[in-house]
Amino acid sequence: MKNYAVVFFLLFVAASSCNSNNTDKKLPRIAIAGLAIESSTFSPALTHEPAFKARVDSNIFKAYPFLSADSTLRKSANWFPTLQAHALPGGTVTREAYESLVNQTLERLKANLPYDGLFFDIHGAMSVVGLDDPEGDFIIRVRKVVGTETLISTSMDLHGNVSQRLAENTDLITCYRMAPHEDAIESKKRAVQNLVDRLESGKGKPAFKAWIPVPILLPGEKTSTRIEPGKSLYAQVDPITKQPGIIDAAIWIGYAWADEPRNHAVVMVTGDDQKAVGEAAESLAASFWAVRSKFEFVAPVADLNESLNMALASDKKPFMISDMGDNPTAGGAGDVTWTLTKLLDLPEFKSEKGPNLIYASIPAPELVAKAVAAGVGAKVEGLAGAAVDNRFAPPVKLTGIVESIHQGDIDAETEVVIQVGSIHVIATKKRKPYHHESDFLNLGLKPREADIVVVKIGYLVPELYDMRGDWIMAQTPGGVDQDLERLGHKRIIRPMYPLDKDMADPDLKARFMKASNQ
Secondary structure, X not given: OHHHHHHHHHHHHHXXXXXXXXXXXXXXXXXXXXXXXXXXXXXXXXXXXXXHOOEEHHHHHHHOHHHOOOOHHHXXXXXXXXXXXXXXXXXXXXXXXXXXXXXXXXXXXXXXXXXXXXXXXXXXXXXXXXXXXXXXXXXXXXXXXXXXXXXXXXXXXXXXXXXXXXXXXXXXXEEOOOOOOOOHHHHHHHHHHHHHHHHHHOOOOOOEEEEEEEOEOOOHXXXXXXXXXXXXXXXXXXXXXXXXXXXXXXXXXXXXXXXXXXXXXXXXXXXXXXXXXXXXXXXXXXXXXXXXXXXXXXXXXXXXXHHHHHHXXXXXXXXXXXXXXHOOOOOOOXXXXXXXXXXXXXXXXXXXXXXXXXXXXXXXXHHHHHHHHHOOOOEEEEEEOOOOOOOOOOOEEEXXXXXXXEEEEOOOEEEEEEEEOOEEEEEEXXXXXXXXXXXXXXXXXXXXXXXEEEEOOOOOOHHHHHHOOEEEEEOOOOOOOOOHHHHOXXXXXXXXXXXXXXXXXXXXXXXXXXXXXX
């Protein structure tokens, strides 16, 4: 019996030791931080701090479904969310707003030092008054707080810019692989999963980071992954990440509507096998350069007059027209009145019995206030638009009937529909993009039954794309004019395709960035 007692005692000790090890397993300490906006330097608009709608502390988890309380990733680390702020695309960010948000982030990071990792969630196309490469500046200032040993994993939009400073100071980096960005959450999750995997495995920082600037500057409307050559180009990315010795690979189209030296395409690959990393990066860069002349607009493009003639002649409803030059989701001010002025002047729309056209949208805070005071069914008159960007047309006078009022929108705050002839103009207190059918239905509008829907956008987001009867992208003026030559870049690195169509082939050899702790 004594021998049995000894055996049972040893088994008990072993089990207790095992349970203790499981209980005492030290989880990595991971912080979360990020600022995101796409901002045009060709727009006169300025973006102020309230536009960022900052989340702090545990509210940040709401932005990431994969970090819900019961998720595997949430349970795999001790998380320290600091500040995450995301603004609608717009104009250049004021220096005061940038400094305030960055300093708030840094102070929150200091509160729970040290960190094993940091999830750095940015867009990559933020422009700031008097500051080149804000994301590069931001990550350097973060590094001064968290130190060089902390593993930073960066998630970005493929329309962001990866400067050498950003490439040097991040350890893991990835971006979306779809445009439109249907994989945004998936990409952010990948950035977090890569970070957790490297910390759990003890491998830490990747041994190699290959960065290749590619001298191409194209708008997103020409580089959609729905069509070729973008579709096949981006299809090469995921298989590369499955190769031994490679962690992640990414292609950034870059942001065409800002005029800074960092504005160009980039390829980056991270991993532990130098040969594999370098060859993969060079292969992607060469593939991108080889198809540079094959990128075309994702839909037919025409001037506004031709676009309207096509819409009026079409029997496919709704016929959607993208008012591209003032697209608020690319950085336009959203209040250019050029297109709306042209529409209101056309005789086809003067009568209520004319073609049913929905226009989305124009900021008009004073007119909106009048409409709310007057109520549905009342006649109102007032000016709309051109309070920020009046370079192409002055404020437009709207005289019509208040069809509907909707209050409490997260972006517009208050929206009204003013019927002028057969045009249903959506006027807003603050600018708002219209991407979802519910945006229209909330206002009593039925876009599927309209003859024509004119929306300030570039390529149609999935819901609008699926709703369309037919579609044309109109070349209209604004801060995100699709005709890059009309914009007049002065500070980008030249030569740059397609601004310099006959440029010599560039050096697309991999440039290896030093690890942030070297």
